[in-house]
Each structure stands twice: as C-alpha cells, then as structure tokens.
Amino acid sequence: MTLELQRDEDALTVRARGTELLRYVHRPVMDPFEAPKPYLHPVRTLAGDVVTGYRPHDHRWHKGVQFTASWVSGENFWGGGTYLRGQGYVDLPNLGTMHSLAVSAETDHDRVVVTEDLAWHTAAGEHWIGERRTLTVCDVEADSWILEVTTALTNVHDAELVFGSPGTQGRELAGYSGLFWRGPRAFTGGDVIGPGMGEQGDWLAFVGAHDEVDRSSTLLFLDDPDNPCRWFVRSEPIPAVNPSLAFDKEVPLAPGDTLARRYRIVVADGAWDLARLNRYVEEHPW
Template identity: 40%
Template sequence: MTAALPLRCGDRTVGSYVHRPDLPARLSPRPYLHPLTTLGGAAVTESTPHDHRHHLGAGIAVPDVAGRNFWGGRTYVRDQGPTELDNHGEQRHLRWIRRAADGFTEELSWTADGERLLHERRTLRTRLLSPTAWELDLSFTLTNTTAGPLRIGSPATNGRPGAGYGGFFWRAPRAAAPPLVFTADAAGEDAVHGRRADWIALAGEQWTLVLRAADPWFVRTREYPGVGPALAWRDPLTVPAGGTLTRRVVTAVADGRLGPGEAAALAARTTR
C-alpha cells in the first residue's frame, strides 16, 4: 500500500513525499516527491506520464548501478540500444531519523536481486524564500555496501552521447508550449544541456524552478520537460567498497515565469 508524508513550508502544504510507493518492478520502485506545487498552487511535478511512465515527480534515480536499473523503463545496452531487461532495482525506505512538517531525514536501502548495493541517508528541508517562492534543499549520501568497487553509470557512459542522466531528476508537467530553460549566460536546451552552471532555471507559464548543484545539467524541454544534475555525464563513477558519494541539490520553486535577472536574484537567496 502506498504511504506518503505531507510536506509543508511555513503554513502552506506544498506537496507530498511518497516514501512507500506501490509500483511495478519495471518502474524501479523508489520514494519520490509528487505532487509538488508553488505557494500559489501551480503544479510543478508530473508522475508516470504517458511519454515516460517511469518518471516519478522529483527524486533520485540512477539508470546503471553495477548493471542494475534504478531509473525504470528500458536499459541502454552498448551497441544494442534501449533494451527491456529484468534488471530493475528498488529503493526501500528503512526508517525515519527525523520527520517534521518541513522535511525529514531517512535511511534507505538500494537492492536488486536480493542484494543490497547501497545504503542511503537522505535529508530534505523546506524554507520560505519570499511570499511567492519556497526552497527545497535535498542532500543524499550513498554508501557502497558490497565487497568490491561499485560502478555508477548512465546511457552516455554505455554509448549514447548526451544521455548522461542519473541522480536527482525533476520531471515537470507537460504543457502546450515547452518551458524556457536558461542559466546566467546561456539559454535554450542545446546551449545548457551538459554544461555546468551555478544555477539553472526551468520556467513554465505559471511557475519557475531555479536549481543549484555542482554536476553538469541534464535538460529536456522539447521531448518532455525535465532537468537534473547528472552524476555520470560522460564518465562512470566508481565508489570503492565502504566508500561514499554525497550530493546536494537546492531548488527554488516560484510562482510565475521569471526572467534571467529575477532567477539570478532568487538563486542568490537560496541556501548555499
């Protein structure tokens, strides 16, 4: 049975964290944030859309962990392309360390074929930025629980250039027109995809997301609206036995379509 935790920012409910999802194996079951909204109530996430059923709002998903799929859907196989494989893993909620209206800290297990590959500690907090914007601050640490090194890859590291997705990913709602995407010095999917930038903005007609992270940005606007920092953009990561991998993504969620100057000002107000 699906279980979810309401998420609040100040006196507003801004969404829900589904920590025990009831999902088929092909979707790589995992906790996710959906629905999320602006303070004014505009939807900013989409889950199981018709174009990619395995897109689950906003959350952490990795397409290749030692050959196991924690992203959902087909697996990209070198010299073969997207392929249906029985290799899907699952992120299992283990326990709450902290749970409050404005966020939580939890522990999770990443398992596949009965084997635990990773232990995760995930922390999320919300914060009010202005009367029209709030902040979602998410960090996670993955610890390799296997006896040897663990390879984290992506379709790009397996032979599909430009498809280095994996890590934190935000699936935004589809609309009649694609959202705008820009950084401080570039605009458009082709200009920002695969680049590093202190912040990136995805702007729909009624909402704007301003994300900050250290990894290269994976961006889609024409095929579907989605954005996230990529763990393995071009080269795989290797986590040694007992080793850890830590990332943090801070997202400002604002009402309205912001321009570059407004997005830069909002990024400057987010937690560093």
C-alpha cells in the first residue's frame, strides 16, 4: 500500500487510497489558554470517517490526538484550568507552550516516519523539557492502519521535574496526562472494550458510531509494553482515552534524565468485537 506524504509550512498530511488519514499540525496558532502545542486532526479511517474531535465547547484545548502533560512541577502544558488540591480547578498564569524546532519526514511507500524536536517552555519562557517525537504511519490493511507514537522527554532544567495530574493532586479518577485522544461528539456513549477508568491493561478499544453515515469505527490503543500505565478513559460525558503518564502517582525526572514512552493507535473501519481485537493484537506484536 503506497502512502502519500504532503509537506506544508505548518503541517504534514498523510494519504492512502485517496483518503487523508491524518493531518499533523506542528506549528499551530491557538489561544495561550489552550497551551499551544502540536496536534493530529483530523484523523480518519480508510473509509474517510473522522475519528477525532477538535476544540469542543466543553474543553477548547482538546484537539484530536496530542501528547502533553497536565502537571509538570506546577506548570500546565495541557490547557485550561489547573487542578489544585483542596481548591479544585483554578485559572493560573502557568500555561506552557510546546515549540516545534525541527521536523523531518520520510516515506518508503508503505510507511511514513515523522521525526520532530520540540522545546517545552513554561509560561515565564523557561525551557524545561527537550522532546524527540516520532510519528509512524504503517501497516495499512484492508480496513485498518496504525499510528505509532514515540516520545523521549529530557529534563533540560536545572532542577528535578515532577510529572503529575489532577489525580496526583487529589481529584479521584481524573489522572489524565500524556498521550490523549478526544473523540468526535458523535462517539459520546460509545463502547469501551478493555480496562476501565484507573485500571491497567495492555490495550483498550473504543467503538463509536458516526453521525450522517451508517457506519461505526474502532480505535485500538496499545500501551507501552515496557511501562504499563493506568488508563484514563471516558465514554460519557465525553469520549476520551489516555494511557496516563501519572494517573495517581507522580513521576520524577532528574536534570539530564530522559523519560521515554511508546504507544500504538489502530484506526479501523467498523465495530470490532473482542475476538477481532484479540486476533489483531496477536497478529501485530510490537
């Protein structure tokens, strides 16, 4: 299967069989309250159905698929208010920005690999984290394709950094941080197959039905096999999935050290059942 790559000044687009599978916006223009950072949207199935949401009215900072952090030593790279123990969500002048420094992309017909260097800056402009991010589009089959996301976060600050979440600040079952997918509003009430909120598991699937067309789609999320997470997942009131970096326990990162993670997202046409999901996972090992 031949994949087509289009490079624009601010974004990259990958196509297959005439369908735009994804658009990666690496130089976004957005409100500082949304913690500016790169995002993937729209993401589509091979049938052309969009499986990501963008700036929903309930959380304007949710944009398709993003890798980010809701708490880094008090800084918020997620967007919106910051959850503080005993106070709830508070709007603070602590919203950081991720700057894309360099992006390269390669394709060999059946695989596209995007490599990006990013700098995480605090609201005060301090450079705290250097990131090397890789996005790989591969394994395009009859009704599915894979997006692999790898990241290496290096502490370039002169002090220890601590990754946390609202969960580590005391909000029960709200430990979102890291790779985050926001689904389209039509997916609200969709089916979650796999671990529940706060549970562990190698993979989790979300099945949603589309408006306008008589079709469903399945997203299969595979956790980093070397660093098992606890899952943040909701079907209502919003469709969202996140293999959390720090669901209920903080993750420290010493100066000069690197935190590495890798994930897979399988984007599939149709409503896959448990048997189909298990078979796919077995046939596509890491």
